[in-house]
Amino acid sequence: MQNLLEINNLKITTLRGKSTVRLLDKVDLSIRKKCSFGIVGESGCGKSITANAILGLLPYPLRVSEGSIRYDSKAGEMELLKLDRKQLREVRGQEISMIFQEPMTSLDPIFTVEMQMYEALSFHHPHMTKAEMREKSLDMLRQVNIPRPEQTLASYPHQLSGGQLQRIMIAIALINDPRLLLADEPTTALDVTIQAQILRLMNDLKERNDTSIIMITHDLGVIAETCEEVAVFYAGQIVEQANVVELFKQTAHPYTQGLLQAVTSLGGESRKLYTIPGIVPPGGQWAQGCRFSDRCSRCTEKCRQAMPALTEASPGHLCRCFLHSEEVEA
Amino acid sequence: MSEVKTNALLDVRHLQVYFPIKKGVMRRVVGHVHAVEDVSFTVGRKEVFALVGESGCGKSTTGSAILRLLEPTGGEVFFEGENLSLLSEEAMRLKRRDMQFIFQNPYSSLNPRMNVWKLLSEPLKVHFDLPPAELRERVEEMLNLIGMTPDQLERYPHQFSGGQKQRISIARALITHPSFVVADEPVSALDVSIQAQILNLMMELQQEMELSLIFISHDLNVVRHISSRVGVMYLGSIMEMGETEDVYRHPAHPYTQALLSAVPSHDPLNKSKHIVLEGDVPSPANPPSGCPFHTRCARCTEECRQKKPDLQATGPDHFAACHHIE
Numbered sequence: 001m002q003n004l005l006e007i008n009n010l011k012i013t014t015l016r017g018k019s020t021v022r023l024l025d026k027v028d029l030s031i032r033k034k035c036s037f038g039i040v041g042e043s044g045c046g047k048s049i050t051a052n053a054i055l056g057l058l059p060y061p062l063r064v065s066e067g068s069i070r071y072d073s074k075a076g077e078m079e080l081l082k083l084d085r086k087q088l089r090e091v092r093g094q095e096i097s098m099i100f101q102e103p104m105t106s107l108d109p110i111f112t113v114e115m116q117m118y119e120a121l122s123f124h125h126p127h128m129t130k131a132e133m134r135e136k137s138l139d140m141l142r143q144v145n146i147p148r149p150e151q152t153l154a155s156y157p158h159q160l161s162g163g164q165l166q167r168i169m170i171a172i173a174l175i176n177d178p179r180l181l182l183a184d185e186p187t188t189a190l191d192v193t194i195q196a197q198i199l200r201l202m203n204d205l206k207e208r209n210d211t212s213i214i215m216i217t218h219d220l221g222v223i224a225e226t227c228e229e230v231a232v233f234y235a236g237q238i239v240e241q242a243n244v245v246e247l248f249k250q251t252a253h254p255y256t257q258g259l260l261q262a263v264t265s266l267g268g269e270s271r272k273l274y275t276i277p278g279i280v281p282p283g284g285q286w287a288q289g290c291r292f293s294d295r296c297s298r299c300t301e302k303c304r305q306a307m308p309a310l311t312e313a314s315p316g317h318l319c320r321c322f323l324h325s326e327e328v329e330a
Numbered sequence: 331m332s333e334v335k336t337n338a339l340l341d342v343r344h345l346q347v348y349f350p351i352k353k354g355v356m357r358r359v360v361g362h363v364h365a366v367e368d369v370s371f372t373v374g375r376k377e378v379f380a381l382v383g384e385s386g387c388g389k390s391t392t393g394s395a396i397l398r399l400l401e402p403t404g405g406e407v408f409f410e411g412e413n414l415s416l417l418s419e420e421a422m423r424l425k426r427r428d429m430q431f432i433f434q435n436p437y438s439s440l441n442p443r444m445n446v447w448k449l450l451s452e453p454l455k456v457h458f459d460l461p462p463a464e465l466r467e468r469v470e471e472m473l474n475l476i477g478m479t480p481d482q483l484e485r486y487p488h489q490f491s492g493g494q495k496q497r498i499s500i501a502r503a504l505i506t507h508p509s510f511v512v513a514d515e516p517v518s519a520l521d522v523s524i525q526a527q528i529l530n531l532m533m534e535l536q537q538e539m540e541l542s543l544i545f546i547s548h549d550l551n552v553v554r555h556i557s558s559r560v561g562v563m564y565l566g567s568i569m570e571m572g573e574t575e576d577v578y579r580h581p582a583h584p585y586t587q588a589l590l591s592a593v594p595s596h597d598p599l600n601k602s603k604h605i606v607l608e609g610d611v612p613s614p615a616n617p618p619s620g621c622p623f624h625t626r627c628a629r630c631t632e633e634c635r636q637k638k639p640d641l642q643a644t645g646p647d648h649f650a651a652c653h654h655i656e
Contacts (some may be wrong), residue, residue, distance in 0.1 A: 002568075015429060042521040042522060043521055046513055064562040070491040141582055143524070147609070157338075161610045161611075163610055164610065191384035191611075192548070192550065192589060192592040192593055193384060193588060193589060193592045193606075193607045194382070194610070195594075196592040196593065196594075196604045196606050196607075196610075197606055198605070199594075200604070207423055207612060218521065218522060219594065220522075220596055221593065221594030221595060221596050222594050224594060224596050224597060224601070225594045225595070225598075225601055226596060240500060244598045245598050248596070248597065248598050249599075251622075258523065259523065260596065262522055263522060263551070263596060264596050271533060271555075272530060272533075273526040273527065273529055273530050273555065275525040275526040275527045275530060276526075277491060277522065277527075279491045279523075279524065280521065280523070297505065
């Protein structure tokens, strides 16, 4: 397999009463090895559930109704959606790891940092001795620039600050040398100066350990700083995907243009900010035809009736809009 | 006490808020969290003054203490020349007709059991004695201003999106026609595309109703856009204060410089050169001696460890609290 991860035609549904509601629609993604891939979009557009689906972490009643997620593991290619619970546990942490948005709530408050790090280690290395685990944990804490690692190991989560906890989350996520790190809004709950520290740290670790990163965020600034390739999600679909420079310089989709304009007009000449009218439609209440049509300033009759396909606007630059291709989604 | 400047609507002098830390069965006070430490600034009529800083720097506490939603432990606040600290609770309650507060999270600051009509008419009923027809008129006029229609009056908060809820919160604060409003992170709970809508609305209303506004935020881009003057806070103190554009273009304080450089740029070819601060913000329960920023500052010297710098002028209407400013 050439890529590290290939998601094909992924569909995720949930139950609302007795009816099935679609939350994610025909998503295709390929993550190259040693690549940092960004997924950007507003809340409720399907970014997080995509990441959760990769690790089999979708909570009931959400489920993958169709599609495949193939992953090139250390032992060979595998289909993640077909793994049973035991096999999935082997993959989690060792092959693919995840860090979550809120470090304060994702660590267990009644265990020390030491115990939580040892748990991750001993699960995948049952024969490791305590001394080895301590050695490895201290080394990991040093790698994520924790001051006084010995003291931190013995601390409980409430004794540490948000920035430190997020570093510890990263240390735990990377302790078994995974090849893919899923970062779901890793800096959203943190202050800007701490965010700068964490982003720099993730970049360093990526270079040092050859880990691929999928960075999920709503902040285009974080994307511009850390990612090589970007997919923009809207209402459960990919609406644009390109190399990061291409995406920011040759923005093709009106939604991406709107998002960028909304943030870059801040501090600009005009007092009036650019806005996208309306709100992100909740799952299952998507517009007929193009899902962005009722918020789009360039909407035509055709947009209201048919859904545009995700096609190449230029080589390597995918866009789902009739402005760039007449092709209709099958 | 010197006379109050005529053009300043609000004058905050040496405001201090300490929270006691209690321990043991007897709840003995064993220490204090120094949330706000000697903060002074003025806000002019129709001016938007921003307080910006990281979490825990005391910006929200300052906002609440001005309206006496929290009792300050020291200092004075003058509003239209009147010393608010001397008012009785009842007098302060009446004063809040002219001074309102917009909260951060519209999901939790609107009573879920009140419909829009009740939410919006309540402040009017508390502060004015209006005949029903006029009450209705005022509410509908306000609804119109925030871009909603009278047929939504019967709905409850859960039937609205986050952006609409924040519109309702804003309407609720502005319906008594206050001259001064504290807005505490009014857009940080919202999505990017909704943020811009709410910011536009706030700027429009600020112009139209001639409001003075204290805008509290951790988002440096938003602050730059909306405010004309800004105060940068760190560990309960104002580190730098001045006209917003001036502060953003020529930050004088090392903390402001680091803070501004930490904002991710939106240009992948031109990534911002971060000054990465080491370590964390110290605990306000045990603040460092001398300059509050000295533990993380690259320019720290012996003087910084011992003596807290005062705000000093670095230009016209531009002040910074640092020993190392020429």
